[in-house]
Amino acid sequence: MNLNEFAGTHTVNGKEMPVDVDNNELIDREKKSKSKMDGVYTRSLLIYVRAKDFGPLPTINSKLTLDGKIFLVRDATNEDGLYSLELEATRS
Numbered sequence: 001m002n003l004n005e006f007a008g009t010h011t012v013n014g015k016e017m018p019v020d021v022d023n024n025e026l027i028d029r030e031k032k033s034k035s036k037m038d039g040v041y042t043r044s045l046l047i048y049v050r051a052k053d054f055g056p057l058p059t060i061n062s063k064l065t066l067d068g069k070i071f072l073v074r075d076a077t078n079e080d081g082l083y084s085l086e087l088e089a090t091r092s
Helices: 023-031
Strands: 008-012 015-021 035-037 040-050 063-066 069-079 082-091
Touching: 063 082
Parallel strands: none
Antiparallel strands: 008 015, 008 063, 015 040, 035 040, 040 082, 063 069, 069 082
């Protein structure tokens, strides 16, 4: 993961590490952001982190803190030592 090209340093579960936020996917998902009820919205994003930086692959529906914001892990895949994590948060 190259910090100069794609990834930036973020705090994940209290630990700083390189994280690549998939901005294209984020834009697509924000367009599809759905309201569960008046004033409450679901936000999804996709991040990539190195397994050696993160630790064990998180379980589905576990909580993950990214830069001080709490998300639920909706999907987690290990792609040869690189984790693809789909996160979701409900905000009002």
